[in-house]
Amino acid sequence: MDEALAAYERLLERFGPQHWWPAETRFGVIVGALLMQQTAWRNVEAAIRNLKDAGLLSPEAIARASVPELRRHVRVAGLYRAKPRRLKRFCERLMEFGGDLDAFFRRDPAAVREDLLAREGVGPETADSMLLYASETPTFVVDAYTVRIAKRLGWIDTDRYDAVKGWFEARLPRDVAVYREYHALLVAHGKAICRPRPRCGECPLNDRCAYYRTTRP
Numbered sequence: 001m002d003e004a005l006a007a008y009e010r011l012l013e014r015f016g017p018q019h020w021w022p023a024e025t026r027f028g029v030i031v032g033a034l035l036m037q038q039t040a041w042r043n044v045e046a047a048i049r050n051l052k053d054a055g056l057l058s059p060e061a062i063a064r065a066s067v068p069e070l071r072r073h074v075r076v077a078g079l080y081r082a083k084p085r086r087l088k089r090f091c092e093r094l095m096e097f098g099g100d101l102d103a104f105f106r107r108d109p110a111a112v113r114e115d116l117l118a119r120e121g122v123g124p125e126t127a128d129s130m131l132l133y134a135s136e137t138p139t140f141v142v143d144a145y146t147v148r149i150a151k152r153l154g155w156i157d158t159d160r161y162d163a164v165k166g167w168f169e170a171r172l173p174r175d176v177a178v179y180r181e182y183h184a185l186l187v188a189h190g191k192a193i194c195r196p197r198p199r200c201g202e203c204p205l206n207d208r209c210a211y212y213r214t215t216r217p
Helices: 003-015 026-035 041-053 059-064 067-077 082-095 101-105 109-117 124-134 144-153 161-169 176-192 210-215
Strands: none
Touching: 003 176, 026 041, 026 082, 026 101, 026 124, 041 067, 059 082, 067 082, 101 124, 109 124, 124 161, 124 176, 144 161, 144 176, 144 210
């Protein structure tokens, strides 16, 4: 079994299924991905709840709302000047497809990804999160936890998003469920054990970790 898949099995055994993405709807995934930058998920949840309570949790409603109105509801998610504007502009783009997510994502995945990356505030991680969790496109999501863990294990020696993404995709089955679960498990592992100051003694991967081999007493 490939080392990446073997690590996945161990993390799944340790942490169990994560049931990600933690949003109620596909559109909620998109809004959450746009608001997630530089804040905690609990703040994003609060912002989404505010939008829902105000009757604004749809592409049409957000596209029609003013930026000041959106700002009142999503301010809790931080970057209060940029995020409402980005959210509105993204929804205006969705309205070019009638606000229909199926129509937006029905195009060639590479073209959709380029379209996403052309939106203000959407980088590779945000674009891939939307593709994986809102459209069921098998594309691996890379975040800071992924890079930290993979570097410590000795799998990679780069921070470049596409290089890390390619490393995982070359070693895993092209499966939406696996990609979703693996990303969530890496987040769980990075938060609980493989922290900036890691708890290596508790790690289910320490017998195959380059960092552990070079730092243990």
